[in-house]
Structures are given as structure tokens and as C-alpha cells.
Amino acid sequence: MEDKKPRNEAAGQKQAEVRKEEVAQYTVQKQAKTSELTNKNADYMFHFQKALAKTDLPSERQAEIVAEMTAELKEKQKNGVVANKLYGPVTEKVKELVEAPAKAEANKPQPFWMTALDNGLIMLILFCVMYALLGFFDQKSINTQANGWLTLLVTSVVAGTGLAYFYTALSPEKMAASKHKWLKMFGATGALIIVWLVAYYLVMLVPTEFNRTLSPIAYTILAIIGFGVRYYLKQKLGFKRVTF
Known part of the structure; x- marks a missing residue:
């Protein structure tokens, strides 16, 4: 059984x-x-x-x-x-x-404003670090209008927006459809440099009392704050790495 x-x-x-x-x-x-x-x-x-x-x-x-x-x-x-x-x-x-x-x-393209914000913050951090190092090692070279806080802000905004346009204009999709890739690349690069130089020249016309140079410690603090803000926004918004 x-x-x-x-x-x-x-x-x-x-x-x-x-x-x-x-x-x-x-x-x-x-x-x-x-x-x-x-x-x-x-x-x-x-x-x-x-x-x-x-x-x-x-x-x-x-x-x-x-x-x-x-x-x-x-x-x-x-x-x-x-x-x-x-x-x-x-x-x-x-x-x-x-x-x-x-x-x-x-693979969804990042919004233009988000790319501009990300690049603007990166440029702000880099300029702050550069100004801080110049101030610590050569105080006389930084005490100029070219290194003022307004110059820092304007050039960072212009560079961030310009780079966002640069990345958008030279995106893989648009470059693949373009017949004159190198010409387009040189044109976009030239336009970015010209706009940045014009913005830099205009901000230099601002009176010194409105564009004072900050201390190396102040630029260091701004760099740390900028890094923290970008880290927070990257976690919150999910900045994407832009590649060609």
C-alpha cells in the first residue's frame, strides 16, 4: 500500500x-x-x-x-x-x-534653466576658489574691480547661461542633423566668448563702491555655501551630467 x-x-x-x-x-x-x-x-x-x-x-x-x-x-x-x-x-x-x-x-533632455543653474553654480564656486587663493597668496592682485563681488555674480550668471546655450546648441541630436558641425561648434564657442567679454566689460564700468572686492575668507565661505547649495539642488532636482 x-x-x-x-x-x-x-x-x-x-x-x-x-x-x-x-x-x-x-x-x-x-x-x-x-x-x-x-x-x-x-x-x-x-x-x-x-x-x-x-x-x-x-x-x-x-x-x-x-x-x-x-x-x-x-x-x-x-x-x-x-x-x-x-x-x-x-x-x-x-x-x-x-x-x-x-x-x-x-535620456530625457534636462530643462534649459536647470542646466544654466547648475553651470552657474559651478562657475561661481570656481571663481570664489580662484579669488580666495589669489587673496591668500597675493593680496595686491585681488584688490581690483575685476575681482569684485558684482563681477563674480554677473560673470557666473552669464557663463552659466552661455554654457547652457552652448550645450543645447551642440547637443548630439542637433549635431547629428547639422551639415556643418565644426562651423557650428566654432560659431557657438565664439558667441559664448564674445557675450562673456561684453558682460565683463560692462560690469567693469560700475563704480568701485558698488563692486567691492571681498576678503579671501569671504570668498572661501561663499565657495563652501555655493558647493552646499549645488549639492542640495542636485539631490532635489537631479542635475544631469551634460555630454556631447
């Missing part, structure tokens, strides 16, 4: 697996008829839907994906295309679709 029980359980389990396979095959055949897909493509979509249902994607989005893929397969199978070659293994295709929203968000 003890030997028969495990055998009966094994036989029952095998029958259940066979029944499950028959149901799956029937479902695939039914799907092939209703969707007008070949048996291979219908089988792929059957397993794809099962795997997709286990993800956290909204049911509406899942239905859209299945409908789009079914329509595409229906059209391309006329030329002998099979789903596995078109989309790859089911697990990889599902993983690609699940990760797609995150990748799209990561």
Missing part, C-alpha cells in the same frame, strides 16, 4: 502536467485563429503575455503592448518573420519593456 501511494501521486502529477500542456496548446491554437497569427508566433505571444502579466506594468499598458506586437507580427509574418527572431527571447523582451520607462526618463 505504501508503494502504491507515491506511484499514484506521481501518475496524478504527470496527468496534471499533460492536461496543463493540452490546455496551453489549445489556448495557443485558439489565439492563432483569433489573432490570425501562425502557430509559432501565437505560441510566442502566449508565453509573452504570461510573463508580462507577472510584471508591475499597468494592465492597460500591457494590453497596448500585446495589441501593438500582435499587429506587427500579423503584418511581418507574411514575409516569413517569426516572433523569436523579431523580438528575441520572451524574458529579454519583457525585461526591455519593463525598463523602457526608466531609460526614457534618464
Whole structure:
């Protein structure tokens, strides 16, 4: 009696697996008829839907994906295309679709104002560090209007905004569509330098009493504050690294 029980359980389990396979095959055949897909493509979509249902994607989005893929397969199978070659293994295709929203968000261009703010803060920090070092090692060289607090502020704002425009004008998408890449690059660089020099010249016309030079310690404190502000905003806004 003890030997028969495990055998009966094994036989029952095998029958259940066979029944499950028959149901799956029937479902695939039914799907092939209703969707007008070949048996291979219908089988792929059957397993794809099962795997997709286990993800956290909204049911509406899942239905859209299945409908789009079914329509595409229906059209391309006329030329002998099979789903596995078109989309790859089911697990990889599902993983690609699940990760797609995150990748799209990561590749989304950063707003112009955010790029300008980030670059402006970087330039402010760099100028503060430079002025502080000059002040500590050569006090006479920094006591000029060119190193005043207003010069620091204006040049940082202009440089930050100019660099944001520079990065936007020379983005990979725009450069790929441009026929004269080097000319565009030199033009953008020249425009940035000219605007910065003009702003620098205009701020030099401001009377000294409105553009006083700060002490090296003050510039050091401003650099630390600027670094802290940028670190906080980077965590809050998520500044993206701009590349060409």
C-alpha cells in the first residue's frame, strides 16, 4: 500500500502536467485563429503575455503592448518573420519593456534653466576658489574691480547661461542633423566668448563702491555655501551630467 501511494501521486502529477500542456496548446491554437497569427508566433505571444502579466506594468499598458506586437507580427509574418527572431527571447523582451520607462526618463533632455543653474553654480564656486587663493597668496592682485563681488555674480550668471546655450546648441541630436558641425561648434564657442567679454566689460564700468572686492575668507565661505547649495539642488532636482 505504501508503494502504491507515491506511484499514484506521481501518475496524478504527470496527468496534471499533460492536461496543463493540452490546455496551453489549445489556448495557443485558439489565439492563432483569433489573432490570425501562425502557430509559432501565437505560441510566442502566449508565453509573452504570461510573463508580462507577472510584471508591475499597468494592465492597460500591457494590453497596448500585446495589441501593438500582435499587429506587427500579423503584418511581418507574411514575409516569413517569426516572433523569436523579431523580438528575441520572451524574458529579454519583457525585461526591455519593463525598463523602457526608466531609460526614457534618464535620456530625457534636462530643462534649459536647470542646466544654466547648475553651470552657474559651478562657475561661481570656481571663481570664489580662484579669488580666495589669489587673496591668500597675493593680496595686491585681488584688490581690483575685476575681482569684485558684482563681477563674480554677473560673470557666473552669464557663463552659466552661455554654457547652457552652448550645450543645447551642440547637443548630439542637433549635431547629428547639422551639415556643418565644426562651423557650428566654432560659431557657438565664439558667441559664448564674445557675450562673456561684453558682460565683463560692462560690469567693469560700475563704480568701485558698488563692486567691492571681498576678503579671501569671504570668498572661501561663499565657495563652501555655493558647493552646499549645488549639492542640495542636485539631490532635489537631479542635475544631469551634460555630454556631447
